[in-house]
Amino acid sequence: MASSLAMASPSMVLKEKSRPRTVSVTTDEFAPDQIVVKFKATADDSEIEQKIVNDGDGKVYESPYEKVKVLKIPLGTSLKQAMQRYRGDNRVEYVKRDYVMKATMVPTDPYYSLQWNFFNSTYGGINMPAAWDKSSGQGVVTAVVDTGVAYENYGTKYAQAPDLAGVNFIPGWDFINNDSHPNDDDGHGTHVTGTIAQSTNNGIGTAGIAYNASIMPVKVLDQNGNGSYVQVADGIRYAADHGAKIINMSLGGTVPDTYLEDAVRYAYNKGVTIIAASGNDGAAAVDYPAAYNAYVIAVGATRYDEQKAYYSNSGSALDITAPGGDDTVDQNGDGYIDGILQQTFAPPKYKVFNYYFYTGTSMATPHVSGVAALILARNSTFTPAQVRNFIQSTAEDHGPPGWDADYGWGIVDANAAVPNLSISLNSDGQVNLGTIALGATTSTPPGSE
The missing domain is CATH 3.40.50.200 (Peptidase S8/S53 domain)
Known part of the structure; x- marks a missing residue:
């Protein structure tokens, strides 16, 4: 020594x-082409299914416990546009981003x-x-x-x-x-x-x-x-x-x-x-x-x-x-x-x-x-x-x-x-993938949409 x-x-x-x-467990990222929609308990199941089809969304997952569905939005539709469609529906309780959890190594x-x-x-x-x-x-x-x-x-x-x-x-x-x-x-x-x-x-x-x-x-x-x-x-x-x-x-x-x-x-x-x-x-x-x-x-x-x-x-x-x-x-x-x-x-x-x-x-x-x-x-x-x-x-x-x-x-x-692979939204709602420079923030705070 x-x-x-x-x-x-x-x-x-x-x-x-x-x-x-x-x-x-970390929650640094969300899926850029998926949203989570919770429908009200009173919403009719057949009407929910019809809306999903009409909007061109695909079902990734649906909960067996609540009327919660993870939906894949169609190509050409921004995340913001998809979320606004469901926010304007009185059968929807809430809509949000689909955050991704990862098991730590x-x-x-x-x-x-x-x-x-x-x-x-x-x-x-x-x-x-x-x-x-x-x-x-x-x-x-x-x-x-x-x-x-x-x-x-x-x-x-x-x-x-x-x-x-x-x-x-x-x-x-x-x-x-x-x-x-x-x-x-x-x-x-x-x-x-x-x-x-x-x-x-x-x-x-x-x-x-x-x-x-x-x-x-x-x-x-x-x-x-x-x-x-x-x-x-x-x-x-x-x-x-x-x-x-x-x-x-x-x-x-x-x-x-x-x-x-x-x-x-x-x-x-x-x-x-x-x-x-x-x-x-x-x-x-x-x-x-x-x-x-x-x-x-x-x-x-x-x-x-x-x-x-x-x-x-x-x-x-x-x-x-x-x-x-x-x-x-x-x-x-x-x-x-x-x-x-x-x-x-x-x-x-x-x-x-x-x-x-x-x-x-x-x-x-x-x-x-x-x-x-x-x-x-x-x-x-x-x-x-x-x-x-x-x-x-x-x-x-x-x-x-x-x-x-x-x-x-x-x-x-x-x-x-170590910087995260971050996702941000421009004012037009388009999704951007990339590394955010130190001190930069997303244009919309995580969880606010």
């Missing part, structure tokens, strides 16, 4: 930011019940089940700039982590060994990757947030979790030049550096959303590169009870918080420390995998990267500024109202941050 940054001269060193330890992964960070009945975690109904991060290329990833069977030394077998990997680079095989020899990058995109619904192990995202491993830290600022900066540029839409950096250093800042600026200007750890020193200042606030989303850590973790750095550059855990407590009473659970290995046994609880801002950061992937999968044209806005403006506020130095804008809420 690296809770503090060691600086070496003349080459500055970045360290991983982790603290390793072993050990409903619960992964089949057996250790999902230990992932309090994704969801728990007391505090809610980051509210993943409802978010999974909207997005799985399909195809969003996310670079894990770290110690590498156990992503491939390579030679006699390295093996793919079994619970990453379903992940789509994009070719990356190893800036420590200068080759095209960025395999993990520390365990940190593999754990981070699991939170972002662990194989999910595969009946083994744990779940990942954006399990259909594509992962680009970029190794910039060595087997001790250390790397120079130059290597990290070059890893950032590599990811930006090779198609990454998100860069996750669960690492940091305490001093600024021009070459590093130039790299994050370069990636940001290429449309990459950059997310980095605030640091584990309990300090009143955020580490670099997270502190480059114009380009990077800085992530602090919280505990099971949604209080700031004791080690999490604060400061004016902090943007958001996410679960990072606390290895000193078991607040949820599950018999384990309140860490973030994912599959990795304990070096030097690079091919022996188990599930480990890690804690730290390193573990908080991939929660936000995963949510960013869910957002971009909904609309790949979103800019880094828009992704930041979705995440920050929908966060669950903690501490003083609004932004504060301990929580930033609050704890990331995956379901709130």
